Amino acid sequence: MSDALGKELDIVDSNAMNSTPLLRSITSPADVKTLPSSQLKELCREIRITLLKYGHEHGGHIGSNLGMVEATVALHRVFDSPHDRIVFDVSHQSYVHKMLTGRALAYLEPEHFNEVTGFTNPDESEHDQFVLGHTGTSISLACGIAKTRNAETASNGTSGIGNVVAVIGDGSLSSGVAFEGLNNAAEQGGNLIIIFNDNEMSIAGDFGGMYGPLAKLRASGGTAQPNIFNAFGLDYRYVEAGNDVDALIAAFEEVRDINHPVVVHIHTLKGAGYEGEPVNGNASRPFQHTSTTDEAEGIVSTNNVLHSEPWHSDHCNLSDHEPHEGQCEASHWQNPDASLGRPEDPRKYYGKMAMAALEPRFASEPGLVVISPATPGSNGITHEFRERAGAHYVDTGITESHAVAFAAGIARAGGTPVVATTASFFQRAYDQFFQEMSLNRSRVTVLDFLGGLSGSDNTHSGAYDLAMFANIPQVTMLAPTSGRDFLDDLAWATLPAGAAGAPDGAVVIRVPGEGILAAERDSSLLPITGKHGTVRSDCTLDGMLAWRVNQQGSQVALLGLGNTYPLAERAAAALAERHGITATVIDPKQCTSLDTEALESLRKRHPLIITLEDGQLEGGWGEKITAYYANHWQRSAQDKPTARNPRVLNFGATKEFTDRVPLAELNDRYGLTVNSIMAAVTRCF
Amino acid sequence: MSDALGKELDIVDSNAMNSTPLLRSITSPADVKTLPSSQLKELCREIRITLLKYGHEHGGHIGSNLGMVEATVALHRVFDSPHDRIVFDVSHQSYVHKMLTGRALAYLEPEHFNEVTGFTNPDESEHDQFVLGHTGTSISLACGIAKTRNAETASNGTSGIGNVVAVIGDGSLSSGVAFEGLNNAAEQGGNLIIIFNDNEMSIAGDFGGMYGPLAKLRASGGTAQPNIFNAFGLDYRYVEAGNDVDALIAAFEEVRDINHPVVVHIHTLKGAGYEGEPVNGNASRPFQHTSTTDEAEGIVSTNNVLHSEPWHSDHCNLSDHEPHEGQCEASHWQNPDASLGRPEDPRKYYGKMAMAALEPRFASEPGLVVISPATPGSNGITHEFRERAGAHYVDTGITESHAVAFAAGIARAGGTPVVATTASFFQRAYDQFFQEMSLNRSRVTVLDFLGGLSGSDNTHSGAYDLAMFANIPQVTMLAPTSGRDFLDDLAWATLPAGAAGAPDGAVVIRVPGEGILAAERDSSLLPITGKHGTVRSDCTLDGMLAWRVNQQGSQVALLGLGNTYPLAERAAAALAERHGITATVIDPKQCTSLDTEALESLRKRHPLIITLEDGQLEGGWGEKITAYYANHWQRSAQDKPTARNPRVLNFGATKEFTDRVPLAELNDRYGLTVNSIMAAVTRCF
Secondary structure (H helix, E strand, O other): OOHHHHHHHHHHHHOHHHHOHHHHHOOOHHHHHHOOHHHHHHHHHHHHHHHHHHHHHOOOOHHHHHHOHHHHHHHHHHOOOOOOEEEEOOOOOOHHHHHHHHHOHHHHOHHHHHHOOOOOOOOOOOOOOOOOOOOOOHHHHHHHHHHHHHHHHHHHOOOOOOOEEEEEEOOHHHOHHHHHHHHHHHHHOOOEEEEEEEOOOOOHHHOOOOHHHHHHHHHOOOOOOOOHHHHOOOEEEEEOOOOOHHHHHHHHHHHOOOOOEEEEEEEOOOOOOOOOOOEOOEOOOOOOOOOOOHHHHHHHHHHHHHHOOOOOOOEOOOOOOOOOOOOOHHHHOOEOHHHOOOOOOHHHHHHHHHHHHHHHHOOOOOOEEEEEOOOOHHHOOOHHHHHHHHHHEEEOOOOHHHHHHHHHHHHHOOOEEEEEEEHHHHHHHHHHHHHHHHHOOOOOEEEEEOOEOOOOOOOOOEOOHHHHHOOOOOOEEEOOOOHHHHHHHHHHHOOOOOOOOOOOOOEEEEOOOHHHHHHHHOHHHOOOOOOOOOOOOOOOHHHHHOOEEEEOOOOEEEEEOHHHHHHHHHHHHHHHHHHOOOOEEEEOOEOOOOOHHHHHHHOOOOOEEEEEEEEEOOOOOHHHHHHHHHHOOOOOOOOOHHHHOOEEEEEEEOOOOOOOOOHHHHHHHOOOOHHHHHHHHHHHO | OOHHHHHHHHHHHHOHHHHOHHHHHOOOHHHHHHOOHHHHHHHHHHHHHHHHHHHHHOOOOHHHHHHOHHHHHHHHHHOOOOOOEEEEOOOOOOHHHHHHHHHOHHHHOHHHHHHOOOOOOOOOOOOOOOOOOOOOOHHHHHHHHHHHHHHHHHHHOOOOOOOEEEEEEOOHHHOHHHHHHHHHHHHHOOOEEEEEEEOOOOOHHHOOOOHHHHHHHHHOOOOOOOOHHHHOOOEEEEEOOOOOHHHHHHHHHHHOOOOOEEEEEEEOOOOOOOOOOOEOOEOOOOOOOOOOOHHHHHHHHHHHHHHOOOOOOOEOOOOOOOOOOOOOHHHHOOEOHHHOOOOOOHHHHHHHHHHHHHHHHOOOOOOEEEEEOOOOHHHOOOHHHHHHHHHHEEEOOOOHHHHHHHHHHHHHOOOEEEEEEEHHHHHHHHHHHHHHHHHOOOOOEEEEEOOEOOOOOOOOOEOOHHHHHOOOOOOEEEOOOOHHHHHHHHHHHOOOOOOOOOOOOOEEEEOOOHHHHHHHHOHHHOOOOOOOOOOOOOOOHHHHHOOEEEEOOOOEEEEEOHHHHHHHHHHHHHHHHHHOOOOEEEEOOEOOOOOHHHHHHHOOOOOEEEEEEEEEOOOOOHHHHHHHHHHOOOOOOOOOHHHHOOEEEEEEEOOOOOOOOOHHHHHHHOOOOHHHHHHHHHHHO
16 A cells, blocks of 8 residues: 555544544434535545545455445435435445445444445345345346336325435446346336446456447537437436536436436546556546546456455455556455465466466467456456457456357357356356357356355355256366366367367366365365376366266265365265275266266165265255166165165255355355264264 | 238249249359349249248248348348358348258248258258347357457468358347447457348337437438447448348448448338238338337237247237238247137236236236236237236336346335246346345246246257256245146235235246146046145245145155146056055145155155156256155164155156257156156056
8 A cells, every 4th residue: 555545544543533523423314414515525535534444454345435435425415215215236336325324333443344244235224225246237126116116106196215226337337237227217217317337447458349439428528429328218417527526416416306217427436535556657646537548457357346256356466457547456455455465265276277278379279268257357367367368368348148158159160268257147147058058069168266155245156056057958067176177177178179079068167166275285185185186098078077986985985076075085084084984985077967887886885975065955966966876776675775775965055045154164054074974974874 | 811912822822833933043142142133132022922921831930031031132142151150149030041041942842841940050051150049149149250250360361251240130139138249349349240130120019218219210311329339339331221132232242341340220121021901091011111119019019029939929810919011910920820729828828817817906006017028928918918007017128137137126115026938038037036036035926937848949948947946045936736826826926015924035936838738628637636726725935835735645656846747646546547556646836945744744655756847857856855855864773764765756857958849759758657657666666
């Protein structure tokens, strides 16, 4: 951080109670309304200081909130929440809103930091409309609220709902559903106010054809055509001074109680108030907009923040990126400064590994393309890699549906697409996975990051990825258990079309998670094999799908899928030590087909089979094995049934949403521990 | 049909070989190129006559193809497929393309009708790029092909791919992914030609704010602003005479080999050449555009064709809709005239039933809203109902993502949304089901039409809906087995917020299919109960989730989910008759939770449990029951294990895509027959 900011924060620290008196006096939006106008700027200053300090100590989506300080104060000055309903898109930019709706202490005092989530949440406050975390749905949600208000008013002459306001950023606008919402908003009619928060910073490198015309629209003070909002039949207003609280109040007052949908385009500065490092020798100039976008390349990955995970993403890595004057990668403070120096998380670790493996091939494979729907940085697709990759890397904006269809097109033309993003974001492309990718046997490689259990919030959990991907016909889903396997899987999945042994369709690779990375760092976590990474002899489809038996034993077979494989080894070691049982230990490597040869071979000496997976059991992997034996029952007069028909126990996650529950606690909850497995075995014998 | 058309078709019929000499001479696009210019109009006339005759005899998406006759001839005159790549959006409008690429006989001669699918298919021809059937992805797919061409050219100076052309209609453009594609197209750069086929007819009632500005754009000859394509940074051309083959050839020649993305907006007449009934006393005027859209209301459901199922949708119901002059609901010829008089299919039957149940509530429940993402007619949401429903019905365009988020907004405001569409289209809203709907416990009712097995093509199969919906946390999915249960389920799901016993979140109702409707029409298909529809005493969550034991027996329990329930009764009757076994017969009514009390009660006297479901087994329902017993094993020294631990056999679909396989054949393939169940039981005892 800059010296100046550091000093300011020190002052805040030493005199916290006195430095934010106005903010501390706000207990509800009513207090924002009664504040003298002359104090609003001071309130904004206090909020900004609070955000900066909070960002350093706790981490979070600070950049977007810094840009929205004045707009949020103006919203609560003009509108009457919760009678008026405000829907924040993604809602990562709702910190200021939370401060003004009775939750300021959660940002002011570290002991209260964990009292709020990173997104809006109706359980926290009547001022929050939805639990969100994915982009682009605010307009549709607001349309729904407005629709009900319209209906009540038409029926009863009155409604409990006043103005309906959607707040959406320029990055979120690249999501298809946001356009669907825009197209429906004008059609619906009635009061609906769409605040378009344009900070020019949501798309890496400004990818997207609409951003040029949007820049011209800004440059013209909102008068130029083509105006995309007008093209959707919407009324439109422009506010250049998007960080001027008085200008915003005036603009919002003008549209309050308006009788039709309107877009209020506000030009804000992401990270406003953060004093970034000087660029090209210039001192940083907070609150000053820049007119060019090329310079913004240096902060390319700040867009991640719009569609990223607050618990797993980049720390404030000032060293990686040159900040753009005034703008700042403060939005990148996903982990606080205090966490700097921690070892790399598995997403970055394996993501970088994958990119390093692909990069040398670019020169000879023109059709090899890495596609990231807007969140490269979180997945180890570094700024430096992207620069070197050139046309071999495409950021499509926050557009998972397009990204997967685009990849299918590349595959159809003989290219080799690799699409990388977070498991829960891929939910956006479910239909394209079915149709464009799988049905068409498009040779698309999907890198599925953060699949499986983690301490994520409820909107970003990867616990459902097996149920999503592995039940789609003609998909091969691999779950590598080491970096070496991961690279083998990637090499196989991206074999040039027509190469011997190449896959005949789409391959999803579940990028290894914490369990695997921990084992790679500490081989004692793999007591049976001691190390990962048997070299494969046979990279054909059959070879890739064959399960790997790492220890041949009897009585119990432990099948550990993906991230749970190290647990299988540890449980086997404990069984040997405490019960003298040498268990069979299997790394299935994939989860889309059963190795029936392996399953049949287990019948003879394994009355108990245990499956482990770090995802939801229902619709997941282990139940397929249970069903296999149940539906392939063997009868024999002389045998006990169980001698030939193993009993199968499935360990994995309950069908539920979990919110920021630490991974270790989830593993305990779901029995994914050595002790729990041992207890189950003991009960069975 | 009109007398004039009838006569023309008679002439065609009596003299088929001679009436289409030009079309019959076209064996590949090369033949289109060598035809004298003067004969192109005649070729178009022959194609049009062929389409009309084919539509009457076979059914299909005729309206859209009639509008695309000249454009398709012009495409193959100007471009050089397959070196140039043409991607048809949805590809329902590709019949003319198929005729010109060696497949004319499949439209000319009834014995060849089944040689082509209703959509493009690379297995049929090198001129077809993808198997499609859902909207809006053509631009993204084309971007992918163009990207690979650009990369090859940059690397090698040449590429095997020339021009890349996407053909997309105005209805498809309402899909979010289409906007994502537009936004990425300009960004990518290089040759890419987007043919925007604007027939003003793709959205019921012209829902969508963009259609007003689009109308002005047409009226201005393509010069007015705002121009939505310009707003996405795209170059733009306009062709008013979209059914004039010479004008189209000139326009396409102008953009051939263009070095950047361009939109060619062509104004076509859907159904051009079909002589509809007179409107307001005026004779129909084929090939004449109309300038107002209000009149088009009468053909509101013709939009279905863009996003509908050719095997199950409306026949040409001239009596239902007043055609718009020149335009025609020929696009509605999903079944040929010959099929008129068939009994209503289950989608329409139960859809009408549901709407009839909801309609009387509109007067007292202002917040009760039926939402259809563009395909009402196929699901029994008739034009007449929509007119009467007024604001209680919303067509959101082809926007499943928006529709579900919109519904969540309505629910949040205290309204009661009911979202209805086809199972496979709901795949587009998978993320909104997870986030906006389920995570937020939004009280959304989903009517899931065509769920389960059917003779559908591979892009519209409902075999995957259980795996999609039932594995999402906090969703309740009901599978009613009669009209009466269906209405009970709907009444419960739509209980006003806060009503006693109301659901605490989203409810998906799988609309009954052919198996249930057949049983309702013929009660002998229900030999155990004789009839459906036990009145429920208890519409609480617990009551709704409790399984219904319709016959208490022993040895075998038959659990028939949803559409397979009548099969469970028939199998039980056969067991009684042939083996003297009185089986227990259960209608589980729902598939998102297990009735553990019922499962436990089966242990004692049921060594065998058979689950039946008409969907994919992997990720489906029956495996959950298998897993339940496996993971709740009971040990007892004196019992044989099987006496307390039933063996479970699962009957359902394999994980695969199927294409227009008749339902009876699928049931045979998957063992969903009385004989197959009997054989399994025999093997077990």
